[in-house]
Amino acid sequence: MCKKFLWVQTTVKRIIQNEAYTGTLVNHKTVTSKIYKTVDVIPPEEQYRHENFMPAIIDKETFEQAQILLESRLKNHARAKFGSVIHRYCGMIKCAECGASLIAKKRTVAGHSWVEYTCNSNHRYGNEYCTAHTICEPQLDEIIHTELAMLRQEILDSSQKYDEIVKDWNKKKPKYDKMIKEYSQKIVTLNGQIEELIMERIGDRKHAKVYNSMIEKREAEIAELTQKIEDCRKFDELSKKRCDELMSTAELLDEVLLEPYISDTNIRLLVRKINVHENEDGSLDVNLEFNGDFKDSSTVCFEINE
């Protein structure tokens, strides 16, 4: 095949997985021993990476999305016949009754064509093994769009919480700034006292012990104040981090939902699994499982509210 075609799957896969296209040069990937005639693969953390080594022709985000998609295809066993496309929901849509994948079929009736998904057990072995569970792609698109819109609504509802966090932070910030200032001034005063005590101790050797304990007391106070300052600063940092996290989650969903048609890439990035359950009366229940990263980032963000 390689002799016949310039482009084969492996050629394309190697290009997709080669970081060089993002401008990063990676060296020391393998070590060849001339004596033992072996080639050892070096783990990624020991390889030499040179970011921005050459002009990038693919941005990092696109590159990473491609890696996630490749991985998810592998995990879902999403395949297509040579020369045909992998369907939008291929590999991620499962039969809730028998656990088999729903396979895509293209239908054309009176010049109108669409893709529908059917339980593979039913397709292969017939009605005795499992019911059809047939669902059309446009129906799935609609369900997912509705679900994501609901998720967005949840975020919008939670935005009140988000507003509170920001307001709270803005309210508390001057207070914390003032506290940090006060503590710092106290430390300066204490340091001054310590210096005086040291001078006095030189002149009054007999009572050195008394001076020592006075100095120690002040030193302990300084340590305590330093800790307090750090706590105040950390509150500041944490609040900022929370705001940023909330912003990015909201922005991500807005971006996805503003498109009139959710791209195949975004579908695969957001949805991990679709379970289709067929009821006795032939109606279907569709259950969506979102990807951990995405769901977690939204729930985690809204839970962190004191």
Ligand SMILES: [Zn+2]
């Ligand atoms: Zn089934």
